[in-house]
Amino acid sequence: MRQILSLTVVLLRAFSRDFAAIFFTVVLPLMFMLIFGALNLGALGHVNVGMVDQAGNQASSAFVDALRGIDTLSITVGEEAAERARLLKSDRDLVVVIPADFRIAPASPGSAVPTLVVYENQGRAQQAAVGEAILTQLIDRASFAVTRTAPAVAMRREEVSVRKLGYLDFLVPGIIGLNVMQLAIFGVAFGLVSQKQRGVLRRIMATPLRPRNFLAAHVLMRLLLAVLQVAILLGVAVVVFKLQIVGSIFDIFVLVTLGSILFLTFGFAIAGWAKTENQVPPVANLITLPMFFLSGTFFSRDAIPAPFREVTGYLPLTFLNDALRDVSTQGATLLDVRMQVLGLAAWAIAGFILAVRLFRLD
Amino acid sequence: MHPIVSVEDLSKRYGQLEAVRGISFEVTAGEIFGLLGPNGAGKTTTVEILEGLRRADGGSARVAGIDVGRDPEGTKRRIGVQLQSSAFMEHLTARETVELFALCYEVRADAMALLRSVGLEDRASARQEKLSGGQRQRLSIATALVNKPQVLFLDEPTTGLDPQARRNLWDLVRAIRANGTTVFLTTHYMDEAEVLCDRVAIMDQGLILAMAPPSELIAGLLGRGFAKPVIQQQANLEDVFLDLTGHDLRDE
Numbered sequence: 001m002r003q004i005l006s007l008t009v010v011l012l013r014a015f016s017r018d019f020a021a022i023f024f025t026v027v028l029p030l031m032f033m034l035i036f037g038a039l040n041l042g043a044l045g046h047v048n049v050g051m052v053d054q055a056g057n058q059a060s061s062a063f064v065d066a067l068r069g070i071d072t073l074s075i076t077v078g079e080e081a082a083e084r085a086r087l088l089k090s091d092r093d094l095v096v097v098i099p100a101d102f103r104i105a106p107a108s109p110g111s112a113v114p115t116l117v118v119y120e121n122q123g124r125a126q127q128a129a130v131g132e133a134i135l136t137q138l139i140d141r142a143s144f145a146v147t148r149t150a151p152a153v154a155m156r157r158e159e160v161s162v163r164k165l166g167y168l169d170f171l172v173p174g175i176i177g178l179n180v181m182q183l184a185i186f187g188v189a190f191g192l193v194s195q196k197q198r199g200v201l202r203r204i205m206a207t208p209l210r211p212r213n214f215l216a217a218h219v220l221m222r223l224l225l226a227v228l229q230v231a232i233l234l235g236v237a238v239v240v241f242k243l244q245i246v247g248s249i250f251d252i253f254v255l256v257t258l259g260s261i262l263f264l265t266f267g268f269a270i271a272g273w274a275k276t277e278n279q280v281p282p283v284a285n286l287i288t289l290p291m292f293f294l295s296g297t298f299f300s301r302d303a304i305p306a307p308f309r310e311v312t313g314y315l316p317l318t319f320l321n322d323a324l325r326d327v328s329t330q331g332a333t334l335l336d337v338r339m340q341v342l343g344l345a346a347w348a349i350a351g352f353i354l355a356v357r358l359f360r361l362d
Numbered sequence: 363m364h365p366i367v368s369v370e371d372l373s374k375r376y377g378q379l380e381a382v383r384g385i386s387f388e389v390t391a392g393e394i395f396g397l398l399g400p401n402g403a404g405k406t407t408t409v410e411i412l413e414g415l416r417r418a419d420g421g422s423a424r425v426a427g428i429d430v431g432r433d434p435e436g437t438k439r440r441i442g443v444q445l446q447s448s449a450f451m452e453h454l455t456a457r458e459t460v461e462l463f464a465l466c467y468e469v470r471a472d473a474m475a476l477l478r479s480v481g482l483e484d485r486a487s488a489r490q491e492k493l494s495g496g497q498r499q500r501l502s503i504a505t506a507l508v509n510k511p512q513v514l515f516l517d518e519p520t521t522g523l524d525p526q527a528r529r530n531l532w533d534l535v536r537a538i539r540a541n542g543t544t545v546f547l548t549t550h551y552m553d554e555a556e557v558l559c560d561r562v563a564i565m566d567q568g569l570i571l572a573m574a575p576p577s578e579l580i581a582g583l584l585g586r587g588f589a590k591p592v593i594q595q596q597a598n599l600e601d602v603f604l605d606l607t608g609h610d611l612r613d614e
Contacts, residue, residue, distance in 0.1 A: 003465060006465050007462075007465060010451075010454070010458070010461075010465070013453075013454070013458070014452065014453040014454055015453075017453040018452070195451065198448075198449040199445065199447050199448035199449045200448070200449050200450060200451055202415075202445055202448050203443075203445055203448040203449065203450065203505075205415065206413055206414075206415055206438065206443045206445060206448075207438060207463060207467055208435045208436075208438040208466070208467060208468075209467075210435075
């Protein structure tokens with residue numbers, strides 16, 4: 001055991017001087033997170049509203065000002081033709097035309113009420129719908145103000161404690177799962193195959209060191225690196241992106257360790273089979289690339305067509321991502337995600353059998 | 363003098379190829395023994411069987427009193443090896459590399475003393491990959507000595523070295539033998555075998571063709587009436603090269 005620990009320290013020391021390896025382990029995942037975090041793919045963004053004010057009276061400018069006061073809306077005032085042209089170019093989500101007879105006054109019997117014409121961008125239906133809802137709300141409020149009638153039905157808003165989760169809260173667990181996979185598979189496969197190819201392993205196997213102790217030190221080193229890497233990623237996400245981790249951090253690290261063990265078996269299987277470094281990338285990418293896109297790392301698996309989505313539910317990275325996300329965003333416990341844990345364990349056993357069959361040190 | 367390596371009827375085949383075809387020989391404790399032969403003669407296979415890295419198909423080999431086939435790990439504990447075309451872990455210094463091997467053998471070793479004994483004391487904190495070819499061979503020998511081996515196996519130790527580095531390595535091998543370690547080396551440089559080895563075995567196509575001290579083998583050949591077609595030169599090109607460039611070891 002002491003030999004394994006000392007060897008682990010030697011391996012970590014060599015790793016700490018390997019700038020390329022550090023880049024792939026720490027810098028690249030951080031860049032991933034920062035770039036995707038900055039893109040904020042999940043956000044609705046602003047609703048761009050073009051206002052055409054044909055009334056030009058006090059009531060209409062008060063109405064525009066009220067709309068300006070709403071954060072979600074980005075208001076521009078312009079001519080009708082120009083604004084509608086911008087709508088066609090998708091520079092606007094909505095164009096609202098305020099008619100010349102616009103006023104906020106009690107409707108007199110027999111006369112028509114002023115009618116707002118709203119053009120909406122079908123390509124941005126979600127934004128258009130949000131904009132229209134705000135518009136309707138504002139009109140209602142203005143109407144109540146002048147008619148001085150209380151609304152027939154009142155509504156009281158109860159804040160339900162649904163956590164406001166942003167895209168980043170969704171993204172970070174996926175990034176962690178992805179990096180656990182990449183680090184374990186590519187780290188081990190490249191590291192060991194290069195040592196095999198250069199004859200480092202042959203020399204070490206000429207000493208009485210037992211192969212299993214040597215491999216145990218490699219596994220231990222990779223597990224420590226994975227925990228360290230995840231700690232850095234989580235730390236940056238919490239500080240920079242105000243990531244909310246609802247569940248237990250300890251559970252996250254348990255899942256990270258289990259996931260690492262699973263993907264390490266894949267890494268050792270590749271390292272055991274490959275004789276030269278050139279053989280590593282095709283096989284490693286063949287295994288990791290589908291999961292890169294299909295395991296719900298950057299976007300929800302809901303985007304995948306239904307029959308195919310079913311299959312992607314059984315991918316090892318899907319189990320890891322789902323479990324990490326449930327713990328991180330919903331506060332699930334390990335017991336709650338036991339199906340995913342079982343899935344990870346099943347893949348780990350399969351990977352272990354494969355690695356044992358394929359592994360050769362020379 | 364008792365044999366420290368004894369090989370009896372050893373054989374090894376790779377598919378159709380019979381790499382080693384029933385060879386027998388003994389190495390006496392304290393000698394420098396050379397296994398000579400052209401590439402593909404079976405030298406490296408033989409050495410790797412003795413080092414416990416490969417299993418023989420037939421015959422037996424005892425090294426330092428241990429049956430290699432039965433206890434390869436015990437054999438490895440008692441010998442030191444320098445392999446052909448092997449390398450060290452990257453990003454470690456010379457000193458850390460020696461310490462890594464001490465860890466592999468589970469022995470305490472004075473890494474600095476070992477580096478001093480191979481003349482690498484001042485390169486102790488240099489990264490292993492920054493060493494020159496000759497320095498790396500000497501580092502390799504330092505790692506092979508961490509367990510105070512009874513037999514040191516050197517597989518083509520001077521291949522690729524310049525004349526100065528070769529001579530420096532020969533001195534090192536003699537010093538190791540003077541400390542009581544038996545040295546078993548392979549080479550395909552005949553001049554190296556002639557100046558360094560007490561006894562040599564000449565191997566080809568998996569068989570040992572002759573085994574004796576170099577001087578006896580030469581005397582035997584001359585006794586059979588062999589004469590070189592030209593008069594023996596009193597110096598050769600290597601002597602000229604060394605005369606011009608000196609014997610001092612270069613740090614590349």
